[in-house]
Amino acid sequence: MAIIDKSNNFFTTKLYTGNGSTQNITGLDFAPNWVWIKSRTSSRVHVLVDTVRGATKRLQTNEADAEATTSNSLTAFNSDGFSLGSYNQSNEGSASFVSWNWKANGSGSANTAGSINSVVSVNTTSRFSIVSYTGTGSNATIGHGLGAAPAMVITKRLSAADDWIVWQKGLTNPASYLYLNGSNVEMGSVAAYQNITPTSTLLYPGTDGRTNANGQTYISYCFADVESYSKFGKYRGNGSSNGQVVYTGFSPAFVIIKNIDAGESWMMFDNQRLTFNQTNGRYQLQPNTSSAEYQGAPLIDFLSGGFKLTTNTNSLNVAQNYIYMAFAANPFVTSTDNNSIPGLAV
Numbered sequence: 001m002a003i004i005d006k007s008n009n010f011f012t013t014k015l016y017t018g019n020g021s022t023q024n025i026t027g028l029d030f031a032p033n034w035v036w037i038k039s040r041t042s043s044r045v046h047v048l049v050d051t052v053r054g055a056t057k058r059l060q061t062n063e064a065d066a067e068a069t070t071s072n073s074l075t076a077f078n079s080d081g082f083s084l085g086s087y088n089q090s091n092e093g094s095a096s097f098v099s100w101n102w103k104a105n106g107s108g109s110a111n112t113a114g115s116i117n118s119v120v121s122v123n124t125t126s127r128f129s130i131v132s133y134t135g136t137g138s139n140a141t142i143g144h145g146l147g148a149a150p151a152m153v154i155t156k157r158l159s160a161a162d163d164w165i166v167w168q169k170g171l172t173n174p175a176s177y178l179y180l181n182g183s184n185v186e187m188g189s190v191a192a193y194q195n196i197t198p199t200s201t202l203l204y205p206g207t208d209g210r211t212n213a214n215g216q217t218y219i220s221y222c223f224a225d226v227e228s229y230s231k232f233g234k235y236r237g238n239g240s241s242n243g244q245v246v247y248t249g250f251s252p253a254f255v256i257i258k259n260i261d262a263g264e265s266w267m268m269f270d271n272q273r274l275t276f277n278q279t280n281g282r283y284q285l286q287p288n289t290s291s292a293e294y295q296g297a298p299l300i301d302f303l304s305g306g307f308k309l310t311t312n313t314n315s316l317n318v319a320q321n322y323i324y325m326a327f328a329a330n331p332f333v334t335s336t337d338n339n340s341i342p343g344l345a346v
Contacts, residue, residue, distance in 0.1 A: 009103070010128070010229065011126070011254065011327045012100075013101070014272075015098055016099070017094065017097070018094065021093075022084060022086065025099065028081050031078065031079050031080065033105065035082055035100075035101050037074070037090045037097060038097065039089065040098055040273065040283075040285070041292055042092060042292055044088065044089045045089050046061045047087075050221075052107060052131075055074055055077060059156055062289050067158040067159070073089065098272070104128055105122055106121055108122075113142075113143030114143045115140045116141070118131050120132075124146065124147050126229060128223055128230075129144050131143075131221075133220075135211070135218060137212065139204075142204075143201055143202060148200050149199055150222045150224055152166070152223045153166070153168075153221070153222050155218060157211075157213070162209060163182065165180075167193055169233075170233055174193050174194070175188045176188045177192055185259075185263055191206040191208035193205060230326065230327050231249060231250075235322050236321055236322070237320055237321075237322060241311055244308070245303065246306050246309075250305065251302055252328065253271045254270045254327045255307055255325070255327075256269075256324065257316055259314060259318075259321070260323055265315060267315050268287060269302075271329050284299065
């Protein structure tokens with residue numbers, strides 16, 4: 001697999017200030033296909049829009065709500081960003097916002113690899129796909145298009161209110177899952193994923209209504225590990241403010257962490273809301289709440305080859321198990337070298 005030398009061709013964090021009217025958010029190095037927006041200064045919902053479902057079709061990770069059409073939210077995907085209407089949740093006047101942006105491949109195309117046909121927008125370089133399908137209520141397979149086994153899958157029922165289901169390779173087994181909209185511990189249900197690990201071509205939804213109810217529509221966001229660009233893993237906390245270093249192979253631009261042994265919120269960090277080391281972790285947001293950005297003591301440091309926990313809080317670093325997803329700012333390994341950092345935790 002090719003090594004990605006320029007991560008911001010595929011993922012980037014963009015900050016902007018709302019104007020309460022209409023505006024274009026520009027400056028990305030690509031046309032985004034999945035945009036996740038959150039107000040930093042106000043208690044507002046998370047706004048998630050993708051090119052498979054289409055502009056104005058929003059979801060929110062802090063609620064189980066069905067997909068909603070909001071004509072004045074994200075109104076268009078552009079060549080280097082996106083357009084906004086006057087919707088307060090994504091463009092409140094004078095409020096500060098953060099957007100996380102991923103590149104896939106347009107509005108998607110038909111995928112017939114599984115027993116359920118899907119529409120898939122996929123970037124096979126960055127191993128990210130957006131998968132749309134309609135459930136059958138029976139054990140099924142669905143093509144995801146990655147060309148590699150997913151390391152993490154996030155699924156949401158669109159046509160009715162239901163929890164966001166997250167599977168990640170660090171969980172106990174393929175039937176395990178978390179709620180992105182909740183703080184629950186790791187749970188398990190064969191009906192959700194059939195207890196079959198995703199392959200390089202297929203997902204395996206079961207009969208659970210959260211992943212595969214008859215006649216209901218769904219969206220899945222699928223990710224695989226890519227050297228120097230993305231990493232999905234697990235670590236065990238040590239209960240010390242001098243926490244371990246988790247090796248990713250790159251300097252992170254974006255990290256989400258979840259304690260899977262205790263009822264703690266998901267934690268989100270990026271390198272744009274504060275841009276110098278020792279303080280990236282002061283500014284935290286939580287996918288499962290609408291809360292404004294919290295500014296506290298540093299919790300995490302972004303290093304050249306990974307991240308280091310600097311707290312002994314339950315949500316990040318006690319003697320329990322945690323999963324994470326991370327995307328790169330700068331690769332530690334590039335296509336022209338092959339460095340390594342000895343002694344870092346994987």
